[in-house]
Amino acid sequence: MARPPLGASHVTDDLAECSHLASGQYRGKLASLRGKYPSLKYPDLQSPVQGCGGRVVSLEFSKDNDPIRKDFTDPSKLRLYIEAKQCASSTERITRRLFLVEGLEPGLMSVVGHCFNIDPTLVVRQQRTAHWEPYHKSGNTPLLPSLLEPSRSFHVPYYELHYYPEGLPDKLDWRCADSGRQINSSRMPGTFDRVGIADRKVSYWSQKRGDGWDAILFLDPPVREVFLGVKSGRAERLSTPNEPYQGGYLDFMKFSSLDDACRTRGPTRESVLEDVCYYFFHHASCIDIQDDPMICTLFLKKIVASNYMVLIEYVKATLSTLEWSLSRQNQDISEIKIAWAEQRWSDLQSWSRRCSEYCENMESIIDSLRIPLFEADASGDWAACEKDFHLINRKLIGLKQRANALISSLTGLAGILGNRQTLKEASRSLHEAKSVKILTFLGMMFAPLFLTSGIFSMSEKYLPGGSFFWVYIAVAVPLVLLVFGAVSLINMGYGADGEWSSKEFRQTLRSQRGNVWGSFSHLPQVTIHRFAIIYVGHSFAKAPKSYRPSSGGDP
Template identity: 30%
Template sequence: MRPISECSLMKISAATTQRNVTPSPGPPLDKIVGSWLCDEGPYQKYIEALSGSNPGLKKADPNNKDGPLKKGNALVVLLDSPATGQPDYSKPHEFINSAELREHFKSSQREHSRRRIYLMEGLAPDYVSVIGGHFFMDPSFFQRQERTCVWSNDFTPVSDALPQPSLLSPDKSFHLQYCELRQFNKALENRYYFCQRTRRHVGMTPPRHKEESTTGILRRKLSWWCRNTGNGGWDVVILCDPQLLHLSPDPKEVVPGGLRLITNAKDSLKNGPFQEGYLSFLPPKSFNCPPTAAALSSLAASAPKHSRTSMLRDLIYYYEHHSDLLTPDEWEAPQKSAIFLKKIVAAHYLQLVDYIKVMLPSLELRLTTAWVEEQDQWKSLQTISRRCGNYRDDIEDTLLSLGYPLDGKLDEPSKLRSTDWKDCEKDLQYAYFRLKILKERADNLTTSMTGLASIAGNRQNLEEAKRVKRLNLLALLFIPLAYTSSLFSMQDNFAPNKSDFWIYWISAVGAVAFTSFVTFVLDRALDEEANWTLAPVKYLKFWKNDGKPSMVKRKATGLYDHVRR
C-alpha cells in the first residue's frame, strides 16, 4: 500500500472543505436593521443606511415587546381633491390592505395635480414600507410615532427626544404629543396602565365613587408630513393613534372592602370621551334676530353630529364637512391642512388643563377639613405635580416643533386682541401658561401640606411631652417613697403596724420635700440654652435693691473682639 503524500492530503482536505462549505445564512429577521419598523424593501435599506447617524432606528421601544408592530394592524384613509378651487373631501377612501395601497401608488403619478391627505391610524411594517417607499420621508417620522416610553428608572436603549431645534422644519413635518381624557364605566384601581395595542401610558385618577367611574389620562401622539408636487398639488401624510379599547395589565375594579379582578374585561369594561369630548373650536353661526324653526332645523342638518370616537374619525369629519372654512387661497399650501389637527390637540390640552384646575381646589378643601387622609392627599398632590411637569414638557416640545415661541406670555396686545379661530399659537400658549401655573400651584400646595404635617406632628409631640410630664410628677412622688422603704428595709420595728413605722413616714415626707426642692432649683438654674445660671438665688434673695433696676449685662457678640485685642 502506497502511503498518502502530504500533497495528496492537502488536495483531499481542500475537496472536503469545498463540498462541506455552504453559504452562510443571512441575519435573522429580528437582527436586520429597521425590520421592526418596516418590511424588507427599498425603504428598509434606506433605514439601514441612516441607522449610523440615528442609532434609535436599530431597535424598537422595549416597552413594546409585548405588543410589537404587526403586519396589517393599521388603517389608511385617502382624502383626494383637485388642486384648484375649494377642495372636496366628501368621499374618503379606506384601503383594505397594504397591497391595495401599493397598487394605488403604482397607478398614480408622483408629480400629480391633486391635493391628497393620507391618514394612517396605527403603525404596521407593511404599510410603513409602502408609504415610506413611495415618499421616502425621514424614517424618524415613523420612529417617533412608535416610541412610548414616558419615563424609566433604567437607561433604555431608545430615546424619544427631539432632534436639534435647528433641524426642525414645521413647514415640512412636525410631531405632537398630547393627552386625552377617557371615562371608564367602572371604578378602577388607582395605578398605571397601558393601551394594549399602542402601549401608550394611561394614568388613572382616584375613582369617582358617587358615579362608580374612573377618569384616565391617555397619552397620545400625532405626526404630520407634506410635500409639494410639480403641478400645483401636494401630498400630506398624517399618523395618529387608534382609540383605546383594552388595558394592560388586567384592571381591577374597586368594590366595597377591596379590589376585584374584572371578569371578561374586554367586553364589560368600556370607555368613552370624558364629558362627551372636547369643546368645538369652530366659530358658531350667529343670527342678527331670533332664528326661525326652519333656520334652526337647517343649522342642525347642515353637518352630522361629531362622534369624537378617534383622531382619525375626527380629522375625516372636519376635512369632509368643514373644509370650506378655509379659503381656496389658503388651501394652495399644504401647511394649512394642519390647522384642524392643531386645533384638536389644543382642545385636548385645554380640557386637560380644566380637569386639573378643578382637581386642585378639591384637594385644598380637603386639606383644611380632613387630617386623617393626609397621606392620600400627599400622594395625590405629588401625582398632580409630577404629571403637570410631564405635560408641560410635552407642550414645550409641541411649541418647539411648530415653531412657536416658548415664552408662555399672553400679555402682548397682539395676542390678546386676536379673534381668528385659526390662531393655534394663542390656544397652545394659553395651555402652556396654565400648565406652568398649575405646576407652581401644586408645588405650593405640597409645601403647605408639609407645613400642616409639621404642625400636626408638633401637636402630637406636645401631647406626648405632657404625658411624660405627668409620669415625671408621679415619679417625683413615688421614687422617694420607694427609696425610703428600701433604706429602712421595712422589717422588724419599721414594718407597718409596728412601733417605729412612723419614722418611715417622717423620712419619706422629708425625702419627697427635699426632692421637690432640688427639682425646683435645677429647673430654675437651667436656662433655655441648658446653661447654669443664678436664677434660683436671685429668686430667693430677700434683700432690697433700693428700687433701682439692676443693669443687664448683654452678652458679647464677638463682632468687636479684634478691637480689644
C-alpha cells in the same frame, strides 16, 4: 469563496434591531441610518404592543375640495394604490392626497415609509411611548430646534380624557393595548377617579409633486382595551368600556348663524381619524387646500388644542377640590390626621409632575410649529392656532404654579400637624413621668417601712400590740424622712442638661439652705422649744419604766 461586502454583518444586525419600526425595503433604509440616528435600533422597552393592527385612510381632494375616501388595511393593496398614482400620466398625477395612518403596524409603515421616504426620526418619535427613558438601550432625544421644518413635518403630543363607568383597576400602570401609551388616573379626594388621561401623539409629513402634493398624518388608535402590569412583566389585557370625559372637546368651527350650526351633528369623538374625516367632509369649504399641504393640519391642530382645553379644566377642578379640602370650611383643622396630609401631599406631587410634563409638551409644540413668542392680533380669525396654543401654555404654567403653591401650603399644614402631634406625645410623656413619679414616691415611702418591719418581725414583742411596737414607729418614721432627704440631696446635683455635677449640687444646696433657714427664722423661738419638749415628753411617756433613765444617771 467570495468575501462578503464590507459592513454586511453590520447591516444584518441593524435589520434585526429595526424590526420594531417597519419591514421590507424601508426597514433596510432605517438600518442603514443607525449610525446617524442611534435611537432607531432600540425598541420601546415600556410598550407591550407587538404586531398590533392598523389602517390607512386616503382622502383625495378634487378642485372643489370635495374629498374621496378610500380605506386600506392590507399593505399590498395600499402599495398598489400608491404606485398606480405614481405611474399615472402627468395630468392624472396632479392630485392632492392626505393619508391618515392609524397605528404603527410594521407592514403598513413599510409601504408608507418606502413609497414616500419618510424621515425616520419622525417615525421613532411617533412610536415612543415614554416621557423619559433612563435606560441605556433607549432613545427619546429630539432633533435640534434649528432642524425643525413645520411646513414639511412636525410632531405634537397631546392628551385625551376618557370616563370609565366601571372604573379602572386599582393600579397605576395602565396602557392602551393598541398604542402602548400610558393612561394616568388621579385620586380625588383620596380615592382613584374614574377619569383616565391617555397620552396621545400625532405627526405630520408632506411633499409636493409639481402642482400636487401628498401629506401624511400619523394618528393614535382609540382606547378600546388596556394592559395592566406592564412594568411587572406580566401584562394583562382587559376590555375597558369608556366614553369621552364630559362628552369630549367642544366644536371649534365658527358659524355665521344658529341655523348654520344646526346643519351638522358634530364629530363622534371616538377616534381622532374619524374626527379629522368628519371635518374634511363637512367643512372642507372653509379652507383652501389647493396649493399648500400644511393647511390639512388645521383641523388636527384645532382638535389638539380643544383636547388641551378639556385637560386644563379637569386639572383646575382637581386642584380646586384639593385646595378646598385644605380649608377649614368642611372640617376642623384639629381633626385632620397626618396620614390625610401625607396622602394629599402625594397627590399634589403627582399633579405637579404632570403639570411640568404638560408645560414641556406645550413648549415642544410651540417650537415644532415655529409659533412666534409674541402673539399677533388674530381677533376674528378662527383658523389662527397661534393664539390658542399661547393661551394654553399660559394656563398650564398657571396650573403648575398653583400646584406648587398648594404643596407649600400642605407642607406648612403638615408642620402644624407634626408640632401638634409632638405636643401630644410630650403631654403623654409628661403624664407618664408623673405616674412614674407617684409610683417612685410610694416606693420610697413604703420601702423603709417594709425594711423596718422585716427587721423587727424577727421578734414577737415588736409586732402590733406588743410592748415594743412603739420602737417600730420611732425607727421607721425617721428612716422614711432620711430616705426622702437623701433622694432630695441627690437630685440637687442634676442640672438642666440632666447630668449630675458637684458644682450644681453645692449651688443648689446653698440656695435651698438659705430658703429653709429663712423660713424657720420667722417662727418664734418659744414655739420651737415647745415642740421639742412635747416630742421628747411624749416619747418618754410611751417608753417602759425599765428604759427610763433614773435620777442617778445611767438606765
